[in-house]
Amino acid sequence: NAGVTQTPKFQVLKTGQSMTLQCAQDMNHEYMSWYRQDPGMGLRLIHYSVGAGITDQGEVPNGYNVSRSTTEDFPLRLLSAAPSQTSVYFCASSYSRQSYEQYFGPGTRLTVT
């Protein structure tokens, strides 16, 4: 069981570039989510999905897109990177939305210059 995997671990982008952060889980979890973590702040929810084909916005969705074509994968797309998107991004999954034990990936540290 690999759990929740994220790639890449580090990424540097220039303003205006786009990219996709990958997230995959092998636990057959229904619920997946993306958070960002900024210094001095807690994790903030970007987008989440309660199952394949279903996604919804979290607290800070602007500038990000997601899709969930399979149960396993939940990529996060940055459409046009901005310095304000410099952050550490965590993907998480759980058995269901109501199942609060979330399993986290190792994170992606993104810098936008």
Next chain:
Amino acid sequence: AQSVSQHNHHVILSEAASLELGCNYSYGGTVNLFWYVQYPGQHLQLLLKYFSGDPLVKGIKGFEAEFIKSKFSFNLRKPSVQWSDTAEYFCAVNPRWDSNYQLIWGAGTKLIIKP
């Protein structure tokens, strides 16, 4: 604004010292409460949780937390810390009236244990 507050961003202790990390929330009504931990180089993982019942909750690695409803607090404790407890600790709250079941997170406390 409703929030989750962790009082200390950095805590430094010597081995065998007692630990208490504060967590307060500003939501009224019934809440579910969590502590997560991130050890250096590892993933965030659940340390303990409180949904209902006994307000003193025991978690992994000798940690416990006490829910005090009147104080809107859920402080994390350990009687005697070890060097391996060096990590970042996050408190999270889910207001039960939130139909999205979202977790609201504190900013985290970085704990350093000196050997």
